Amino acid sequence: MHELLTTPLEDPAAWRGDRMAERSDWIVTLDETMVAELESAVAAVAARGIELFEVTRPDFPLPRMSGHFETMLRELEGGRGFALLRGLPVAQWSDAENRIAIWGLGTHLGLPVGQDLAGNLLHDVRDTGRRFGSDDSIRYYQTNHAIRLHTDGGDVFALGCVRQGAKGGRSLVVSAVEVFNEIVRRRPDLAVVLQENFWMDARGQRPDGARCQVLPIYTRHDGHLSILLKPEYIDSAQRFDEVPRLTDAQREALDLFHRITQEPGVALEFDLRPGDVLLASNHTIMHGRTGFEDASEPTHGRHMLRLWLTIPNGRPLPSHYADTREYAQTYRQRMPA
Numbered sequence: 001m002h003e004l005l006t007t008p009l010e011d012p013a014a015w016r017g018d019r020m021a022e023r024s025d026w027i028v029t030l031d032e033t034m035v036a037e038l039e040s041a042v043a044a045v046a047a048r049g050i051e052l053f054e055v056t057r058p059d060f061p062l063p064r065m066s067g068h069f070e071t072m073l074r075e076l077e078g079g080r081g082f083a084l085l086r087g088l089p090v091a092q093w094s095d096a097e098n099r100i101a102i103w104g105l106g107t108h109l110g111l112p113v114g115q116d117l118a119g120n121l122l123h124d125v126r127d128t129g130r131r132f133g134s135d136d137s138i139r140y141y142q143t144n145h146a147i148r149l150h151t152d153g154g155d156v157f158a159l160g161c162v163r164q165g166a167k168g169g170r171s172l173v174v175s176a177v178e179v180f181n182e183i184v185r186r187r188p189d190l191a192v193v194l195q196e197n198f199w200m201d202a203r204g205q206r207p208d209g210a211r212c213q214v215l216p217i218y219t220r221h222d223g224h225l226s227i228l229l230k231p232e233y234i235d236s237a238q239r240f241d242e243v244p245r246l247t248d249a250q251r252e253a254l255d256l257f258h259r260i261t262q263e264p265g266v267a268l269e270f271d272l273r274p275g276d277v278l279l280a281s282n283h284t285i286m287h288g289r290t291g292f293e294d295a296s297e298p299t300h301g302r303h304m305l306r307l308w309l310t311i312p313n314g315r316p317l318p319s320h321y322a323d324t325r326e327y328a329q330t331y332r333q334r335m336p337a
């Protein structure tokens with residue numbers, strides 16, 4: 001079912017950031033009637049006092065937006081791999097209402113999956129003042145560090161911006177398929193290396209307690225090319241004695257990979273503004289951000305709400321994703337009943 005890919009892949013998810021920046025069809029701006037619809041859905045849930053994670057699609061009717069949801073799902077799987085929803089009235093909502101809004105939108109796009117060992121379904125992405133390296137389980141979303149390009153878990157993540165930081169924190173997205181194609185063109189031998197196993201630090205998040213997971217960065221499976229990569233966690237896995245040292249070929253492959261992602265025109269860079277929701281496939285799109293500084297008042301800092309979703313039109317997953325902390329739940333959800 002999965003086979004080595006040694007030629008560039010023609011795929012709508014292979015795109016360059018400079019081309020993408022010239023167009024705006026990846027942005028869906030809510031019109032007034034859609035905003036009104038969303039406001040009443042949020043108000044209805046808030047008034048009923050339903051437990052947030054028990055809110056399902058029928059509790060959150062958005063008939064005017066259903067066409068957009070269909071289009072976005074087709075773009076997320078089978079299209080360019082990402083979309084930006086713009087215009088949520090976040091400033092007028094309380095924290096609780098913002099959580100209802102992102103959760104409610106999520107119910108129209110897929111099934112939420114747990115984002116950590118505890119199974120939390122909705123994460124706050126903000127600076128907790130903690131520093132990566134201070135504790136083995138600290139994860140990047142809890143800091144103000146720049147975050148190198150990586151993938152999350154579930155088919156798709158939804159990142160809703162409630163507040164921007166005072167400075168920095170620009171969002172970056174890159175097509176992992178385009179980067180693969182460039183690697184194959186330049187160094188087909190290294191494209192093969194990236195389809196072989198790497199050891200990645202599991203950051204204490206695996207249900208089976210394993211400290212690392214071992215799997216390829218790129219997997220060609222059932223006609224799809226998927227990436228799973230957290231570069232920092234490949235580096236931090238090297239602290240464990242049982243982990244083999246990276247080979248020269250692996251280092252060279254990772255270097256080429258990072259060099260290409262940093263070449264002018266490869267990444268799409270933009271500001272995620274309050275009221276924006278970035279949706280992106282974790283199979284084909286890498287994302288990251290520049291470092292940021294917050295205002296001194298902690299309640300005014302950069303704040304994002306994040307969901308991981310299994311989408312109804314998701315691709316078949318390779319068997320080596322079955323136990324990963326990123327895809328175990330999605331893998332099970334996709335199994336025939």
Ligand SMILES: [Fe+2]
Pocket residue numbers: 150151152287
């Ligand atoms: Fe992420």
